[in-house]
Amino acid sequence: MVSSLLTLPSTFSRLNSFPKPSLLIPFTFKALNSLKSHKQQRLIPLNHPLLYFPSSFNSSPTHFSTSRSPISSKSFDDDLVVLGIETSCDDTAAAIVRGNGEILSQVVSSQADLLARYGGVAPKMAEEAHSQVIDQVVQDTLDKAGLTGKELSAVAVTIGPGLSLCLRVGVQKARRVAGNFNLPIISVHHMEAHALVARLIEKELQFPFLALLISGGHNLLVLAHDLGHYTQLGTTIDDAIGEAFDKTAKWLGLDMRKSGGPAVEQLAQEGDAESVRFSIPMKQHKDCNFSYAGLKTQVKLAIASRNIDAKVPLLCASSQERSSRADIAASFQRVAVLHLEERCERAVEWALKIEPSIKQLVVSGGVASNQYVRARLDQVVKKYSLQLVCPPPNLCTDNGVMVAWTGIENFRVGRYDPPPPANDPDDFMYDLRPRWPLGEEYAEGRSESRFLRSARVHSSLTSIVQASLQQQ
Numbered sequence: 226m227v228s229s230l231l232t233l234p235s236t237f238s239r240l241n242s243f244p245k246p247s248l249l250i251p252f253t254f255k256a257l258n259s260l261k262s263h264k265q266q267r268l269i270p271l272n273h274p275l276l277y278f279p280s281s282f283n284s285s286p287t288h289f290s291t292s293r294s295p296i297s298s299k300s301f302d303d304d305l306v307v308l309g310i311e312t313s314c315d316d317t318a319a320a321i322v323r324g325n326g327e328i329l330s331q332v333v334s335s336q337a338d339l340l341a342r343y344g345g346v347a348p349k350m351a352e353e354a355h356s357q358v359i360d361q362v363v364q365d366t367l368d369k370a371g372l373t374g375k376e377l378s379a380v381a382v383t384i385g386p387g388l389s390l391c392l393r394v395g396v397q398k399a400r401r402v403a404g405n406f407n408l409p410i411i412s413v414h415h416m417e418a419h420a421l422v423a424r425l426i427e428k429e430l431q432f433p434f435l436a437l438l439i440s441g442g443h444n445l446l447v448l449a450h451d452l453g454h455y456t457q458l459g460t461t462i463d464d465a466i467g468e469a470f471d472k473t474a475k476w477l478g479l480d481m482r483k484s485g486g487p488a489v490e491q492l493a494q495e496g497d498a499e500s501v502r503f504s505i506p507m508k509q510h511k512d513c514n515f516s517y518a519g520l521k522t523q524v525k526l527a528i529a530s531r532n533i534d535a536k537v538p539l540l541c542a543s544s545q546e547r548s549s550r551a552d553i554a555a556s557f558q559r560v561a562v563l564h565l566e567e568r569c570e571r572a573v574e575w576a577l578k579i580e581p582s583i584k585q586l587v588v589s590g591g592v593a594s595n596q597y598v599r600a601r602l603d604q605v606v607k608k609y610s611l612q613l614v615c616p617p618p619n620l621c622t623d624n625g626v627m628v629a630w631t632g633i634e635n636f637r638v639g640r641y642d643p644p645p646p647a648n649d650p651d652d653f654m655y656d657l658r659p660r661w662p663l664g665e666e667y668a669e670g671r672s673e674s675r676f677l678r679s680a681r682v683h684s685s686l687t688s689i690v691q692a693s694l695q696q697q
């Protein structure tokens with residue numbers, strides 16, 4: 226029943242035959258907790274389907290089954306408690322979430338001061354900042370939830386995409402916690418987590434659905450067929466929209482302490498969005514890909530031509546200069562979002578052809594906390610009688626809840642690794658995936674304008690999961 230998928234990358238070296246709760250078996254949550262004490266505890270399988278954990282838990286598969294009376298998925302969900310850790314970019318975040326979606330605690334330590342000082346994320350400094358706070362962030366998360374490590378069911382951690390140096394801090398910590406408390410560990414794809422957190426807040430959201438994921442490093446349009454199964458309809462050929470917001474904020478001399486996006490959004494409210502004529506990127510390309518590098522250049526030129534000095538903070542600018550900056554902010558935001566609107570319309574049409582049953586467009590990632598983005602995309606989906614699903618702003622920007630929740634979704638279907646040793650050797654090679662596609666590209670949507678990046682890219686999450694399923 227259990228196939229050991231040793232030929233696959235270790236991310237999903239195991240797709241444990243862990244039935245979905247709906248299929249579940251006589252299995253009280255004690256069985257889950259017994260993962261922690263599997264060495265001492267040997268439970269005798271009863272006359273029901275068995276729950277298997279990977280053979281690497283022990284020399285032979287360990288069977289857990291503790292009760293004859295079937296239990297509902299509800300009690301399974303209520304008893305499952307997962308710690309999620311996120312360090313892929315500039316926020317050190319952790320959260321504890323219950324299988325039923327209840328958020329028990331969450332903590333985010335932001336590196337906004339570093340961002341403000343350097344105008345972008347400097348990997349080495351970001352790594353140092355994560356290392357300084359990670360222990361405290363995880364401890365605070367446990368304390369706020371009123372739990373100790375012993376009471377957790379599993380630890381989920383982002384392994385990519387993101388900055389290697391930063392990812393390593395989170396993965397090391399997750400392995401230490403999981404090793405100390407003998408907990409299974411779940412590897413999480415950062416962009417899948419941005420998409421799936423929408424299922425925590427919108428319980429009606431079923432697969433398949435369309436998702437637009439917009440952050441500082443990514444601009445993705447994906448069709449979510451199932452957990453771990455995505456078709457990439459579009460991606461950015463250069464910069465992501467969040468990067469364009471951040472640079473616009475920097476060049477306009479805005480306060481970046483809450484990151485650039487919110488500062489541009491706020492100033493844009495004072496400006497005339499029609500006053501500066503920026504052109505919409507990639508209009509001639511009838512696909513779903515994005516480009517924000519050209520718009521960034523247009524903004525830079527507009528700022529230079531108006532002699533705006535970014536060294537003069539907005540608060541010290543004359544009222545005329547303030548209004549000039551506001552016009553640029555508003556005009557930039559309008560065109561940046563028009564580009565999203567145009568691509569989303571096409572993506573909805575493609576998605577309805579591939580999966581006619583889709584009913585929702587999920588918009589998530591840091592930029593999805595922008596109210597103007599939400600309002601404009603709401604108009605787009607209405608044309609197709611779809612529903613817009615946006616997580617609340619604090620779950621759109623990077624957070625530990627999305628990681629814990631994605632961990633829960635994967636754990637339920639048996640996608641996790643066994644507890645690591647209490648201490649990894651010094652030369653341990655962590656499985657980090659700084660450049661890791663979420664889905665396979667939609668062949669009909671491939672753009673000729675795609676700029677082929679030469680750096681090594683891992684196989685997509687979707688291809689790993691599909692290959693694992695086929696081997697089972």
Ligand code: KG4
Nearest residue numbers: 440441442467485486487591592595622623
């Ligand atoms: O998802 P996220 O927290 O981190 C990454 O994975 O990159 O996204 C961060 C990005 C930043 O570029 C930030 O400026 C942008 O999201 N952002 C916003 C807003 N809030 C955050 N952009 C526009 N409007 C906002 N209100």
Ligand code: ZN
Nearest residue numbers: 440590591623
């Ligand atoms: Zn993100």
